[in-house]
Amino acid sequence: MAGVGLSWPSKLTRRPHHFVAIAIFFWFRCAVKMTVTVDEKKTTFTLKKSEEAFNAAKELMPGGVNSPVRAFKSVGGQPILIDSVKGSHMWDIDGNEYIDYVGSWGQQLLVLAPLAETMKKGTSFGAPCLLENVMAEMIISAVPSIEMVRFVNSGTEACRGVLRLAPAFTGREKIIKFEGCYHGHADPYLVKAGSGVATLGLPDSPGVPKAATAPTLSSPYNNIADVELLFETNKGEIAARNSGFITPKPDFLNALCRITKENGALIFDEVMTGFRLSCGGAQEYFGINLDLTTLGKIIGGGLPVGAYGGRREIMVMLAPAGPMYQAGTLSGNPLAMTAGIHTLKRLKEPSQYDYK
Ligand SMILES: Cc1ncc(COP(=O)(O)O)c(C=O)c1O
Numbered sequence: 001m002a003g004v005g006l007s008w009p010s011k012l013t014r015r016p017h018h019f020v021a022i023a024i025f026f027w028f029r030c031a032v033k034m035t036v037t038v039d040e041k042k043t044t045f046t047l048k049k050s051e052e053a054f055n056a057a058k059e060l061m062p063g064g065v066n067s068p069v070r071a072f073k074s075v076g077g078q079p080i081l082i083d084s085v086k087g088s089h090m091w092d093i094d095g096n097e098y099i100d101y102v103g104s105w106g107q108q109l110l111v112l113a114p115l116a117e118t119m120k121k122g123t124s125f126g127a128p129c130l131l132e133n134v135m136a137e138m139i140i141s142a143v144p145s146i147e148m149v150r151f152v153n154s155g156t157e158a159c160r161g162v163l164r165l166a167p168a169f170t171g172r173e174k175i176i177k178f179e180g181c182y183h184g185h186a187d188p189y190l191v192k193a194g195s196g197v198a199t200l201g202l203p204d205s206p207g208v209p210k211a212a213t214a215p216t217l218s219s220p221y222n223n224i225a226d227v228e229l230l231f232e233t234n235k236g237e238i239a240a241r242n243s244g245f246i247t248p249k250p251d252f253l254n255a256l257c258r259i260t261k262e263n264g265a266l267i268f269d270e271v272m273t274g275f276r277l278s279c280g281g282a283q284e285y286f287g288i289n290l291d292l293t294t295l296g297k298i299i300g301g302g303l304p305v306g307a308y309g310g311r312r313e314i315m316v317m318l319a320p321a322g323p324m325y326q327a328g329t330l331s332g333n334p335l336a337m338t339a340g341i342h343t344l345k346r347l348k349e350p351s352q353y354d355y356k
Contacts, residue, residue, distance in 0.1 A: 111342035118338040131337035149309035155271035155296025156184025158306035166240035187212035271296035301343030
């Protein structure tokens with residue numbers, strides 16, 4: 001669970017009875033729900049500039065936003081446009097100050113000073129840089145299953161990458177995705193996961209060709225019997241299974257590990273859990289041996305970074321080491337790597353995961 005609470009800009013702190021607004025974000029099964037409650041008595045609080053800017057944005061960008069959850073649709077109200085953030089506080093364009101419990105979904109910027117230094121040298125080289133080695137070493141040393149890593153620009157790209165890599169390695173085309181889990185917006189993941197269509201790949205969004213989701217099988221999370229049935233009825237065809245962030249029943253993950261050892265590959269989507277549940281992610285926390293991992297969000301420290309990695313023998317399938325093509329103009333760019341490196345350094349400091 002994460003949330004945003006409103007505190008007062010200095011000009012309002014002398015009016016303790018004025019308007020209070022609290023926005024609470026709930027993360028539940030990789031979905032966001034937000035509620036906003038407003039105390040009508042506090043009339044000096046205004047979101048006028050946010051409202052005007054959002055109305056203008058709606059004419060310029062579909063829905064006024066560049067990522068759907070930011071539109072507040074499932075919770076009502078309208079988006080607050082943020083002007084700046086510092087530590088645990090953020091300010092909107094009307095000058096209201098908030099306590100930031102969201103932290104940009106786990107990737108709040110911790111690293112302004114090193115970024116400024118890197119920026120002096122350039123923001124993108126279109127060529128390799130040493131920072132990529134540093135960041136790769138940090139990820140490989142932290143995440144148990146990763147022996148080699150490929151950097152991309154988002155969690156979606158990372159999840160898209162393993163979707164091609166696992167079939168490329170195993171020679172099998174089908175994947176199992178767990179119901180209700182979000183793995184970015186690549187076509188094969190946009191599958192309606194209702195129980196009635198548990199084994200049919202039906203697209204969730206218009207524009208996704210049926211053929212793109214045909215290889216996607218879906219299964220309820222934590223139901224190993226269903227998984228076994230899918231493997232039985234699709235013998236030799238399933239390349240991968242993909243796990244989201246729902247607390248696994250005891251032994252569910254171990255059973256997945258056992259089944260996929262002989263039949264395909266086990267993938268953990270750790271875009272949410274990587275470097276958060278523990279430094280080595282959910283796989284370290286639960287002690288699971290798997291084949292491929294996707295990362296995003298926090299590893300970019302506020303800049304657009306995603307990564308996927310796994311066993312060396314799988315990763316060398318990737319071009320230019322191997323035949324599986326995937327590329328990116330800004331992948332591994334110096335700014336993103338700097339933000340990532342300094343964020344991961346902070347996460348390595350003692351006491352970061354004391355709740356374990
Ligand atoms: C588990 C998981 N995988 C993948 C993604 C996609 O990441 P991105 O939004 O960086 O493309 C998300 C985004 O919320 C996610 O929660």
